[in-house]
Structure formats: structure tokens, C-alpha cells
Amino acid sequence: MRDKYASLFEETAIGTCRLKNRFAMAPMGPLGLGDAEGGFNQRGIDYYVERARGGTGLIITGVTFVDNRIEQHDMPSVPCSTHNSVHFIRTARELTEKIHAYDSKIFLQLSGGFGRVTIPTNLGEHPPVAPSPIPHRWLDKTCRPLTREEIHEIVVQFGKGAFHAKRAGFDGVQIHAVHEGYLLDQFAIALFNQRDDEYGGSLENRLRFAREVLMEIKRTCGADFPVTLRYSVKSFIKDWRVGALPGEAFSEKGKDVAEGIEAARLLAQYGYDALDVDVGCYDAWWWNHPPMYQEKGLYIPYAKMVREAVDVPVICAGRMDDPELALKALNEGACDIISLGRPLLADPEYVNKLAAGHTAAIRPCISCQEGCMGRIQEYSALNCAVNPQACRERSERLVPAPRQKRILIVGGGVAGCEAARVLALRGHEPAVYEKTDRLGGNLIPGGMPSFKEDDHALAAWYAHQLKQLGVAVHLNAAMDAEAIRNWGADAVIVATGSNPKMVTLEGAPLYPAADVLLGRVKAGQDVVVIGGGLVGCEIALWLREQQKTVTIVETLPKLLAINAPLCHANSDMLAALIPFKGIDAITSAKVTGYEDGSALVETADGTRRVKADTVIAAIGYLPENTLYQKLRPELPELYLLGDARRVANIMYAIWDAYEVASHIQ
Template identity: 50%
Template sequence: MNKKSTCLFQPISIGNVEIKNRIGMAPMSVFGMVSADGCFTQRGIDYYVERAKGGAGLIITGYSEIENEVEVSLSGIVQNPSVNPPRFICTAGEMTERVHTYGAKIFLQITLGLGRVGYEPWISCKPIAPSAIPNFWNPQETCREISLEEIQFLIKKSGEAAKIAKLAGFDGVEIHAVHEGYLLDQFALAMFNKRGDKYGGDLRGRLALSTEIVQQIKGVVGQEFPVIMRFSVKSFIKDWNKGGLPGETFIEKGRDVDEGLEAAKILQEAGYDALDADCGTYEGFYWAHPPGYQKHGCYLPFVERLKEVVKIPILMAGRMEIPALAEKALSEGKIDMVLLGRGLLAEPFWPVKVRSNQIEKIRPCLGCHDGCLGRQDLCRPLSCAVNPACGREVEYALHPPLQQKKVLIIGGGVAGLEAARVSALRGHQVSMYEKTNQLGGHLTEASVPDFKEDERRLIDWYKNELDELGIPIYLGEEVSAELIEAKKPEVIIVATGSTSRIPQIQGVDQDHVLTACEALLDQEKVGDPVVVIGGGLVGCEVALWLRRQNKNVTIVEITEELMWAGDVPYANKQMLHDLLEWHNVKIMTGTTVAEISLNRVEIIDRSFQKDEIPAATVILATGYQPDRQLYEKIKDLIPETYLIGDARKVRNIMWAIWDAYEIARSI
């Protein structure tokens, strides 16, 4: 990419605020970086400053509540300038000062509330909504209809929050949101808004609250202070609590694109200075938070039409972290600014690396949600699966060791690769041994399906990083006690990964029975029809991959639901489940495989009823077990010997990388 001609680095103005380039940080909630009184903690400050340092022209914060009376939430979850305004100005003021030092601008996102998507871990009141409609998480609970007095209170508090933001040094505010089905979006959607007053009725009536908010803010802080709107062009609601997939034909129950275009014109007329556009609601959560199953640039076909009807700038995220894609969207005039969310969590220096033509050094986002959105569901601090320092930039910064050591890494999977990278960056003398002829470990087979291209990019990124660090890598060579004695390392990091767990099923040792790894690495061995034993993440992804090849696939899962373990983030689980259903993968839960025979599988359900399923190939997706054989042999040879990744405990990519980073940053 020619850094002199790229559109990414041309300035742009939002209102009267000039931004140095067209790369922004998309708004994401910063769980774990908020004080009890709703202010940014030092971690939160460092987190945003790091992205400004990395070259982003605009930072949009995660949402801040404007009040805690109409919708009562628990303290310390999200920012709230209304709880302790002087303290908020103090902490946020330090942050805006530091962000401005790097030439970046920063907007505070403020929210009117969650409404029908509020749930117990966050709120301590009955969920509210424009009308008495079902709560998203518990459809048996009816939300309380918000009153006119409460609406006026929210409008007033919006102006007060914007005033506090301006005093704290923010360059503008973003309104959260006619987007994703939050409270303001619920007012905008006829499906949720049944009001008979001026805040209901036709589209203009349903947008009256959004209109009055921007007028209130401009009246309080002045016309020059930019106010932008987080805005979904299309809702992707197929029915209550049911989203629509990419390419699926369905009747839109929420906002279709035509209504979205009309809404955009009304919002521009009302005085909004830009639209931060995307798609989706909680019904289609995988649109607002696109997993790896969504294409990069998934919003472009919908958002680009906004340029035909409004003149204000259009900002857009949606897996836009591929530099060529971002550049193309800008150069073709489809959008005015690229926003990166998880892409800047994985790689804070994305803008700097693009501008210096170091594309191969950009650490890829996997779209996994394990380190970001998934941790929110667990009430854990925000971070990133592939970048453990995200959200703890100062504490997890790498420093040279007091003493350089000889570090031997055993295993070239993702844990070993990260341990080698971090150890070498800190200045240790590192060597790596991998008994197979390639690097990547289980990530190699996991990256085979077409929807796992980012995993392939991660392997390539590690290879490039280790090559630039000059780390000697010995492929096809097993480590022994004799080799350790000869090399005399001072530190050994064992990352030997895991092996497939083979269930005790009669007939499991036949040639047409494959592990998921074997099937992924040798597709020619997979016949038709296929029975996949195990409905966890691996089994479901393998089933989808094979079904897309027109094979007849059945998943047999012993528990009552797919991906039951709870370690798959909501957006990913929801989309994968919907994809399996849409592609007609047969799912048999609460079912056990009793015997595998040639061309068939015998099953037993919860009622002890037996049945048979045709099966030319049976694939075992029954989990993995740690491979500790080598560790047990060598663990006492060197005092400083560590066991990391799957070899320590089988989990996911995030935990393998985090294990490695924690050990390697400390030796």
C-alpha cells in the first residue's frame, strides 16, 4: 500500500472538528476499567491512550450512562458522568489531554439506556422500554413503559452529560443509539414502540426522542460541539428473539434498509454531524458484534447506500481491519471513515503499521470474542485473546530482564509461538523445537474451513515475527533428556499441546472413524453421509464446514444443547447455531452413541430408545486431553521448567496465548 496516496491518511472534519486521518476506534464497553463512582480508572486511561499512540485519528469511548434513576444499574460496570461530575472531569480530563498529545480526537459515547435488553447482572430494576413489551433475556417478563416525565428527564440529562464531556476535554459526543436495539433504537422501531403520544406513531414520531436529544445538547454546549449518532441501517430481526442471517430471505420485522435511509435523512435534518453506521439488534446480535463467520466488511452493502441520501460523514466498523478493504471502501466513496473495534484491541498500532507499509506485522483479530465481549458476559475485565496486554497496557508492558537466559521452547503451537516471541522480544536467547514438520499445532487444522481465514493469518503473523526475531526453529525434531543436557538451557517452556480424546465406544477403532483433526487435515477421507459425535464448538464448526460441501451431516450430542459448556461467546454461539439450522444440519441432542458399525451408527436417546443413523464417515469431536508425557520425563531436569497452553489445561486459543505471555513476560 502506497502510504503517500492512501485515503486512510487524509484528514476529515466532523462538524468543525478536524481529524488527522480516517481511522477511528469504534466504541466498545470497557468493563473492568470503571471505578465504583462511574469514572475511568487508570487502566481505562492507558487503554485509550495506547490506541491514540498507535495512530488512530479518532477515539470513540464505550458508552457512558447519563443517569441512574430511570434505569438503575449496578455501580462500577460502565462510566456515568452524572454520579460524580467533578471526579469524572478529573479522570477523563487526564485521558483527553494525553490522547490530544498524539494528535487524536476523542468523543464520549453517552447512552439513554438498555431498555428491553437490560438484564440482571447489570440492572437492579424492572427493565424499561418505550412500551410494555417482553424483555429480551426473559420473554416472560414484561418491561415497564417509560413515562413522559422520564423521557423529558433523559433529554435533560443528555445535555448535562454533554456539558460534562466538554468540560472534560472531549471533542464531541456520540449518542448510543438508534442501533442494536438499545432503548433509543426501541423508540425508533415500530415493533417495540406502541406509544400513542408524540414519541410514537410514524417514523418521525418514533425518532422524536433522538431529534430532541441533539437539539438539547446543541442548546446546552453550542452548535459547534459535534454530536454523532450510532445508527443501524438494518435491524435483521426475523421475529422476536430471532435474527436473520447473511443471504437469508426473510421479512424484516425491525428497520429495513429503505426505512433506514429515511431515518438517516431525519437524523441529519435534526442536526447530527455524522452517522456511525452498522447493522443489527440483539435479535441478530451477530450483526452488531460480527464473529469470524461474518465476512470482513459485512456492513458495506447496506451502509454504502447512506452516501446517496445524506451529506454528513458516514463512519463504519464491521471487521474492517484488512487494510486493502478499508482503503478500497474509502477510495470508492462508500464511507468517509473506517472504524476499527476489535482490530485495535488486537493491534493498537494498526494505523502506524499501515502507514509504514508493515502490513505483515499487523496482529490479526480472530473474531472470536473470547477476550473482549465474552469476558463481559463473565464480568471479567476487557482484553483480547491474541493481545494479553490489551486493557492492562502498563502492568503487562514488556521489559528487558535483569539477566539474559537461554530459553528452550518445546512445541510450535500457538502457546509455544507466543512464548518464543515474548521471550525473544525481552532479550532472552530463545530456541524452539517442534516434533512435526510445521508450526501451528491444532491451529493448523482449525484454520482449514473457509470461515477460519483469520486463524491462518495468525499463524503467518507468528512465523513472520519469529523470523524477524531470528529465533532458531528446529522442525521434525523431538526433545529428549539428552538434547536438554547438550543444550543446557536455563529455562524450559513445555507447550506440547493436546491429543484427541477417544471415547470408549464399540467400533471406534475402524478406518472410517476419524478425529476432527484427521478430517480437517485430509478431507478426501470424509465420505457421505457424516455423523459428528460431539456438539461442542469443534464439532459444530466441522459439521458446518462439511455441510457447505454438500455432505449430509448429523451432530450427535449427549447433553441437551449444543456448545453447552458456556465457553463460546454469545454472538458466536448464536450465529453458529443459526447457520447449522439454516444449512439443514441434523442435530440430535440428549443422545448417546452406543455402537459404530460399517455404514451406520447406533444411538440411544434419553428414553433409552434405540435408533440407527447412516454413516459413511464418523467424526469424533469429543474433546482433547493434555499431552504431558514429555513434561513428566523432563520436569525435574531444570528448576525453571514451565508447562503452558493445552499441555497444562485444554481450553482455547486465548488461554494458550495468555499462559505463554504470562510466563514469558516474567522470566
């Protein structure tokens, strides 16, 4: 396997910094990983070291601020090398020394600020700033333009921040960023930069801020200290706060490819040692934070354009977890380094497992963004939906059980599988009884659309893990209360999932969504989907890909109103795809009947008849906890997990199972 992927494990370099392989950890917001004085807390140290231990050649930290006066940030927010430099160096030095023990390198990502795109939960009461008095991305506010003196102060702070990073043992820095519409990118994009001084107007003027940052760091740290740049080639902005979709014809209001390539040439000429390439902007943030609805390797074409235009290394991220895709990108000259972000949240040992040929053991990222961007957005905390230990490596470390217990797990969905995995790792003897012929529960119907393939990959990973751990798995094995009583378990976990909610429509060809997804029922040409939540919208998109005529009927005023993905990059893209793909959506409406081949839809304007040879119910699920309720008065150690306890998402099924299974003594 190492021979097959030999190119990925070749040594390479960024400036004077040698890298042992072609893998980098992409920068991801380190919310929760800093302390009140701007240093790295123990969680942050453990988090990055775990990825180095897993074989990653280059660790790039998430964003750290250099300025807290002009664009103010609440502390603790993220590490800051200029807030209390002595404390920062003390904590960061512990981090870098541990990273180097694994022959990995580490760059500190330094940010000049977020400007108009600061997420409101992180903004607090602080006034947003920008190059010009332009609208904030999220709030009904106009940003305050920076003065020339403030720009100069931020430049000086970059130099100080990089100097402290070098003292702390970092091997280089990455500048955040002429990318994603952050502050430096706002200066680079004419839509946002309406200045008439030396920082506005021509492309060279709009890049002046980024150039001065580089010059100051090289002045303070020396010409040989590597400085890389996070860089977006194209913005995909249709209008203020409106992004374009893949394949959509539109007029670019932000940075187009021609200007993006020219800017890349200039940035390389200025002396940046590498460009870390992607596309997108927070106005179109499903590009820079790609959900499962974006294709894998979506940045490869843009990275290749940059690679052909510059003479410095190019780093490429963007759903690059498929090693075949990564190998192809590298061998075809699209990039020099493969950057993995969320895949290393999901599995910090990705690189070592790939090197050893253990690809089936790599836990897949499902691009749900629930634990990462979603939690950053809502709670200022970085985690991972499929890996409960991410950013909690020490506190969630598994401890061997004091004595082995025989534990019966009823249900082989996500919660049951995770509980079995954790119990086996701790030394217990779990056994899983699943009533169907396959592990995975709702991952199986949920993963049927092509854009949800990683749901099936996660189910396959669980099957592989349980086999490797020697867990007894019984398929096509329904359990009743009597069988559970007679099994002789020391503890019982009930993870029996949920049942779909249904409506009554006399005479209608009405089916639950899972039956259609699993092929038990073949949908006709004209389909009405009752329910505009996540399942309803995704099955509608899947059927539309099959050239079906699809109409969604939702009782609430908008789609994805109650159970949308936590991360808006996912929900916003899915909501935008519905009309773009030609799916009709009738909101504030209800299907009240069926006659003569049509669904009767009650709206504020009266009853509409919608042709339908198939009607799909996608209105949610109800917990199936009958067994638990029967056994609850009898069994002294009984647990209820997954949808059987509370219908939620994959993340909470996994997290709750990990929590319970890690503490059964």
C-alpha cells in the first residue's frame, strides 16, 4: 500500500522547512483551544499533537489573532501570540516540542481579523471593521472602515506575532488570509474595497496590505522563515450575501478566476513561500466550507491553475480524504501538498493508517459539519460529529474497565455500534443484535443518494471495527423482552432506533421515505414529498437527479426550519439547491387528501392539485423504546441510546453512546 501511494509520502519542502510527507493538516478554527491569556490550553496541545502522532507531516493551526485592539475579540477566544507573549511562548513551546518529537512540522496561522464576516456569536458587542463602510455579512450593521494608521498597526502586530511564533518553536507561519472574504481578502476584492488611498483601486493597491504583512514578517523573522498564505482564487459571489451554486451561470461580483490567477502571481512574486488554495467567500460559504452536496476534490481545478502560474508550492484541501483522488491531484501537478481538515478531525491517524495500508480502518468524515463549523458557529467550540474525542483527547481518553461485563446491545445502528466499539476497547464483552441484515441503522437509507456516500462509508467502518475487535454481531436477529431476560447480560443497552411518522391519505400511494430510498418502493415520475426538513429536501434532491418531477409540501413558512443541519453552509446550500434544481416547494401548506392521481394541497390561497403517482412521508421520526419501557422496572443496569432515547442527528447518537459506554464499570 505504501508503494501504491508512494508519491504522497515523498519528502517535500516549503522554503527552508523540510516536510516528511505530502500531508498537511488544514487550519480549522481553534475555538476552545486557547486560554484566557492567549496561550494554548491543554486541549489545544493534545489536539494538535494527536494529529502529529498520527503521521501528518505539517500541522497548520487554526486562526490566531495578532490584533485585539482594532478588531476586538473576547478572551478567551483563540490563542493570540501578541496578547501576553511570555505566556504564549511558554504554552506554545510545549506544543511545538511535542510536535517535533514525531518529526512533524507546525505553522502558526496568524490573522489580521475577520472584518465583515465575524460570526455574531464571536463578535459580541464589538463593532465590526472593514476596508470600507460596507454591510456586515450576518448582521444588519455597516462596518467601520479602517484608517491607514490602523492598517499600519496591524502590519506591525503581524511582525510581532510571527516573531513570538518563531521564538515558540513554530517552523513557519500562515497568513490568514487573502481567502474566504476575511479582512485581508476584503482589501483584495474590489466589491468590498472602495478606498481611494494607496490601499484601494488597482489590484496591486488592494494587495498592498498582504504585501506589507509579508515584508514585516520577513524583516522581523528573517528571509528564511517560511510565510505561507491562505488564498482563494474565486469568490462565487452573485450579490451581497448571495452565493452561486456549482454549475450556475452568474456574473461574479467578487474575485473572478482571471484576477485570482493574476493576484496569485503577484503574491508569489512578493515572496510568499507557498499558497494554500481554495475558492469561496462567506457570501457563498458552501464553497469554502463544503458540505456533502459539493463534490470531492472541488478545489483541484483551481489549485492546478495556480500551480501552473506560480513557482512556489501549492497546498490543496477541500474534501480530499479519498487517497486515490489525492494521489491523482499530486501526480497530475495540481498541487504539491494535500491538506486534510475535517478528515483529521474524524481520524487523527489517517496518514499512518494509509501508510500501513489500513484504509478500511480510517474513520470517514461525513461532511455534516455538525461538530466542527456548526459548533463553532453556535457555541464557539470545535469538535467532530463522528469522533467524540476530537479536541477532548485527554478528558475523553478511554480507561480500561475494572472488570469485564457481558453487555447486550439491542440495535445495530450508529448508537449501538459506537457503544459496542467503545465497550470492546475498554475490555468489556459486548454483543450486538440487529433485526435487519446490515449494521448502520438510518445510515443505510440516508446514504443512498450519491452525495451521502460517506454515510455508507461510516457504516462500513463500524462493521470493520467491530469485526477487528471481535465483537459478536448477530444480524437478522430481533430481540424481545423474554429473550433479553434470558440472555444473562450484566448490562443491557437498548438502541432500537425510531419509526417514521406517517399521515393518513386514503387511496394515496403513500410511503415512508426510507422505503423509497432503500428501493422497497419504486417512485413514479411525479412525486410529492410531505415534509421540507432535512430528509424531505435530500430525498427530493435525490429524486430530481433521477429526472423525477418533485414537489415538496411543508407546513412551516420555510424549508429546513426545524431540523436543518446546525451549520448554515449545509442548510443554506441545500435550501438553494431546491429551486435551482427545479424542485417546487409549497410552504405554509398541508396535504389534506388524494384523488384522481393528485395530492390535494391546502394553502392560504386555497386548494392546489399537484399531480402525484407517489407520495412520500418525510415528516420526522418517533422513538422506538417499547423494549426499554418493558424492561425498565426489571433490569438494574439498563441504558437507552440513540433515536430510541431522543430523535436527533448522527452526532448526538455517537456522542451519547460514547459517553455511556466509556463509563460502564
